[in-house]
Amino acid sequence: MTLLRACLLALLALLLPAAPAAADDLRPGYLELTQQDAATWKLVWKAPVLGGLATRAQPLLPDFCSLEPGDTRLVGAAVIATGTFTCTRPLDGQVIGLKGMETSMTDALLRVAPLGRPVQAYRLTYDSPTAEVTAVPDRWQVAQTYLHLGVIHILEGYDHLLFVVALVLLLGRLGPIVKAATAFTLAHSITLVGTSLGLIGLAQQPVEATIALSLIFLAVEIAKQREGAPRLSERLPWVVAFLFGLLHGFGFAGALREIGLPETDVPLALLTFNLGVELGQLVIIAATLAVLALIRRAAPRGLRPATLAATYAIGIVSSFWFIERMLA
Numbered sequence: 362m363t364l365l366r367a368c369l370l371a372l373l374a375l376l377l378p379a380a381p382a383a384a385d386d387l388r389p390g391y392l393e394l395t396q397q398d399a400a401t402w403k404l405v406w407k408a409p410v411l412g413g414l415a416t417r418a419q420p421l422l423p424d425f426c427s428l429e430p431g432d433t434r435l436v437g438a439a440v441i442a443t444g445t446f447t448c449t450r451p452l453d454g455q456v457i458g459l460k461g462m463e464t465s466m467t468d469a470l471l472r473v474a475p476l477g478r479p480v481q482a483y484r485l486t487y488d489s490p491t492a493e494v495t496a497v498p499d500r501w502q503v504a505q506t507y508l509h510l511g512v513i514h515i516l517e518g519y520d521h522l523l524f525v526v527a528l529v530l531l532l533g534r535l536g537p538i539v540k541a542a543t544a545f546t547l548a549h550s551i552t553l554v555g556t557s558l559g560l561i562g563l564a565q566q567p568v569e570a571t572i573a574l575s576l577i578f579l580a581v582e583i584a585k586q587r588e589g590a591p592r593l594s595e596r597l598p599w600v601v602a603f604l605f606g607l608l609h610g611f612g613f614a615g616a617l618r619e620i621g622l623p624e625t626d627v628p629l630a631l632l633t634f635n636l637g638v639e640l641g642q643l644v645i646i647a648a649t650l651a652v653l654a655l656i657r658r659a660a661p662r663g664l665r666p667a668t669l670a671a672t673y674a675i676g677i678v679s680s681f682w683f684i685e686r687m688l689a
Contacts, residue, residue: 553610
C-alpha cells in the first residue's frame with residue numbers, strides 16, 4: 362500500500378499546481394522594450410510574485426540610458442511596472458537584461474522591439490541574465506527561444522496540461538492515446554498558425570471559457586466510464602481531441618500574441634514554438650502513463666479510485682476556471 366500511496370500522490374502532483382493559477386498567463390518574467398523614436402523606449406516589466414523575480418530582479422540597461430519610472434501595479438499573481446527610458450546611443454551591440462536574477466530559479470523572456478526593425482526575443486535565466494541586442498536576430502537564437510517557450514507554455518499552461526492528462530486517464534492505452542494526441546496536435550497547430558498569421562481569430566475570453574468546458578466534459582466522461590459501455594469520447598477519441606484541439610490552439614495563440622513574433626523569422630518561430638508544445642505534451646503523456654502503470658502494478662484495484670480522485674480534482678479546478686472566465 363505504501364507504493365500505491367506514492368503513485369497516487371505522484372498522479373495528484375501532476376494536477377496540484379493548476380489549482381491557484383490562471384491558465385494561459387505566462388509564468389516566466391517578461392521584460393519588453395519598445396522603441397518610440399530615435400532616443401526613447403517604452404519599458405514594461407512583468408514579474409511573477411512566486412519565484413522571487415518581483416522582489417529581487419530589476420531591468421538592467423546600458424549606462425547611457427536614463428530610466429523614468431511609470432506605474433507599478435499588482436495584476437493577478439504578477440507585479441507589472443512600466444516606464445520610459447532615453448538613450449543617447451543605439452542599443453545595437455549593447456548588453457541588457459535583468460539584475461538580481463542570480464538568486465531566482467524563475468526564467469524571464471526579454472523582448473526587444475526596435476523602431477521599424479525586427480523584434481528580438483531572448484530567454485533570460487539565473488546563470489544567463491543578460492543578452493546582447495543585435496541588428497538582425499540570429500535564427501538559431503530565435504529557434505531556441507521559441508522552442509523553450511513552447512515547452513514552458515504546455516507545462517505551465519495548466520488547462521492544456523490537464524486536458525492531456527485527462528485524455529490519458531480516459532483512454533488508458535498507448536494506441537488510442539497516440540491517435541488522440543496526434544489529432545489534438547494537428548488541430549491546435551491549425552488554429553495556432555492561422556491565428557498568429559492573422560488568417561482567423563476568436564475573442565480570447567470565450568475561447569478560454571470553452572477550454573475550461575472541454576476539461577469539464579472529459580472529467581464527466583471519465584467519471585461515467587463503465588466496462589462494456591464505451592462513451593462517445595472512447596468510441597471516437599480522435600474526433601473529440603481534434604475538435605477541442607482547435608480551441609486549445611486559439612489559447613496557444615493568445616499566449617504567443619503576448620510574446621510577439623520576430624518579423625524576419627515568423628515561420629521558424631511558429632514551427633519551433635509548436636515543436637516545444639509537442640515536446641511538453643509528450644512529457645505529460647509519458648509521466649501520466651508511468652504513474653498509471655505503477656498503480657496498476659502495485660494495486661490493480663486501486664487504479665479506478667486513483668483515476669476518480671484525479672478526475673474530480675480536474676473537474677473542480679476546471680469548473681472554477683469556467684466560472685472565473687465567464688465573470689471576467
